Amino acid sequence: MKTAIAEKKKKPGIGERAYKTLMKESTAGFVFCLPFILGFLLFILIPLLLSLYYSLCKYNIVGGAQFIGIQNYLDVFKDDKFWKALGVTGFYAVVSVPLRVIFALIVALLLVRDTKVTPIYRAMYYLPSLLGASVAVAILWKQMFAYDGLINAIFGLKIAWLGETDTAIWVLILLSVWQFGSSMLIFVSNLKQIPSSLYEAARVDGASGIQNFFRITLPLLTPTIFFNLVMQSINGLMVFASGQIITGGKPLDSTLFYALYMYNQTFAYNNAGYGSALGWVLIVIVALYTAILFKTKKFWVYEGGL
Template identity: 65%
Template structure:
């Protein structure tokens, strides 16, 4: 009896495993075909002289050696780091402020949340980038409102800030994550602090902020990676101009691959960025224990 029961249970488990593999198969195939295989090919091509149109030729570390002697590589890395250093904190700060404002429920709150999230959906699109470019042209809306004739996109000091503002405007996803966590904080903690005479600032810095540190950490990691991989805005709005002041790393990699037909060199650029992102992520996780609160409510 027990033998038959164990056999039937094992048969059901095996049947469920087969069903699970069948449902997972499309993802496994897609992940392998579009992620794993291209990454392996790019790693191989990074050691080759390859221009897409002709067979690759193995050159060893020549691409990597030339990369570190390339002044445009260093410029693109500097521009990208500057963008990420300013865009990511400003975006997180703005998204947290908006989440705090939307925490109070009203009849129009769902509409406000959808409206604030809309730029995040559309922000990376070609249409919005073109619109953003038009806003900051010489006769654009921004200059008309200011009553000035500032060359926002033609000045090496202001062009990068136009793109940073676009990134900050795309705060919707981070805002919704903050808002979801804020709603989970027990109100009893605030009520107890208020009874003890704690003011709004004290409650924010001693209750809200510590309980948000894990969410801040998550958003910081994700937005930093996105910031280091910025491409569309620099390509569509400024094309890396003026004088390379908005020539982001991924934009430079794209130019090497598709404009100068140096796919091998571009692959080397890509793997250097993968290494930089990995090192930065490891650094963030190493510092996590010093400022992220992981206790319960």
């Protein structure tokens, strides 16, 4: 149909030809995607390459960069604080992510039925995850677990939650688990898509409620569980704001998150080169972790569709 229109206009000058090219589907597709192509180059690829270069330099942002080869990387692996930060962050992610997914699933199972009040319930459980990323909530959390804060006052305890190396990290884990609401909503919408005919068939076969859950519900949710695990683990390994605001890595580095250590090296200790190297080590770790998670997919994730 396009050609019919084009034929009406006879002489194909340069402008005409440019116009015709512009009207082609492949050009249009490229034009529409141009913002992303530019953005990816300007705000993702270039910064990453720049930091790859700086990771091979002695560099403190203000002064010039001095090439020192892989020295920064050698230093990373000899750095006790690097291992400490990696351990703290790994522990945080390994504990908080599964807990979050489990809570989300349990609450979703409770809130999937539609009564008049369920929307209110869902809102109550969802609200923390909407507000949780804000500084306001981080401040709130800090005061709740202060020595004279809400938790001690309610339970009549005298524990310096944020002052002890054993407890501080759990305060941050609790903050993360508290925000299970958005995963819960995803589970609710997935649960609703499971056709009731499956359960009816199971009932005819005499399946119990528990069998229903493990043979029908859970397998059909595994793609969502997988998706949540991947996304939240990555975010968990990247946790920054809560650590920076609530504990600042203290006490004794027991809450020194990796991103926080990276930030400190770059800005507080003026080691942008070393900070960049830390960043690249983390990128490799996250990539490997994600790859491994995807490899395990075929063993437990149901992909048959409904």
